[in-house]
Amino acid sequence: MPKLGVNIDHIATLREARKEGFPSPVEAAMLCVSSGADSIVAHLREDRRHIQDKDIFEIRKAVKRFDMEMSATAEMQNIALKVKPDIVTLVPEKRQEVTTEGGLDAAKQLKYLSKYIKRLQDKDIDVSLFIDPQNKQVVAAARSGARFIEIHTGAYANAKGSYSKAREFQKIKRAVALARKKGLKVNAGHGLDLSNARRIASIKGIEEFNIGFSIIVDSLFVGIEKAVKRMKKEIS
Ligand code: PXP
Numbered sequence: 001m002p003k004l005g006v007n008i009d010h011i012a013t014l015r016e017a018r019k020e021g022f023p024s025p026v027e028a029a030m031l032c033v034s035s036g037a038d039s040i041v042a043h044l045r046e047d048r049r050h051i052q053d054k055d056i057f058e059i060r061k062a063v064k065r066f067d068m069e070m071s072a073t074a075e076m077q078n079i080a081l082k083v084k085p086d087i088v089t090l091v092p093e094k095r096q097e098v099t100t101e102g103g104l105d106a107a108k109q110l111k112y113l114s115k116y117i118k119r120l121q122d123k124d125i126d127v128s129l130f131i132d133p134q135n136k137q138v139v140a141a142a143r144s145g146a147r148f149i150e151i152h153t154g155a156y157a158n159a160k161g162s163y164s165k166a167r168e169f170q171k172i173k174r175a176v177a178l179a180r181k182k183g184l185k186v187n188a189g190h191g192l193d194l195s196n197a198r199r200i201a202s203i204k205g206i207e208e209f210n211i212g213f214s215i216i217v218d219s220l221f222v223g224i225e226k227a228v229k230r231m232k233k234e235i236s
Helices: 009-018 025-034 053-062 074-083 110-121 135-144 154-158 162-181 197-201 213-222 224-235
Strands: 003-007 039-043 066-070 087-090 126-131 148-152 185-189 208-211
Touching (some): 003 224, 025 053, 025 224, 039 053, 053 066, 066 074, 074 110, 087 148, 110 126, 135 162, 154 162, 162 197, 208 213
Parallel strands (some): 003 039, 039 066, 087 126, 126 148
């Protein structure tokens, strides 16, 4: 059964909107876990727009499985080596974006990433590369030494019309199959919600879904426990 990683960045977005010190991402993380989340994901962005360094250390202590999302910079690597998350997901970052827009260009940065990944994996921190579902990126990820990839499902989520949806779905399916053949473990995420997660979850071979925005939005109306439970059911 695929696992559910809940990204709690937007609990911190809400806190940073007023800077009153609440709501607490750690409290949310613990509620997600007690409601069935298999792991907690948080993105420490270079601009610290939501999650702060202190949150990362606290989340690490509070949950069993922690996926730290970050860009592949020296600063973030040093923080990750101190925090020791179970897994680091490397994402591209642009200052002006409202969320992670595209996947990493693993093919272009292969040499740099290989060295970067080795330093983390040598310290028992698995590394996952967030990539678009393209053959050349999957092949590069396998060559980089990363143990995981996370397939960007945003293009599928945003595709309009049944032809585009079907085309994006096939890209994901093919990328999962190729990655598994190359010995990679496969996660998937971005833009998944109650209307589309089940379809992606029908693809065999995905270990974990990382879902944030839709669960946090849902939690405003139904509470975080119910929001996590119903997404977990959706992908099971
Ligand atoms: N995976 C990665 C690598 C991401 O950057 C994000 C967004 O922070 C997600 C998953 C979750 O995406 P969403 O918030 O759209 O569910």
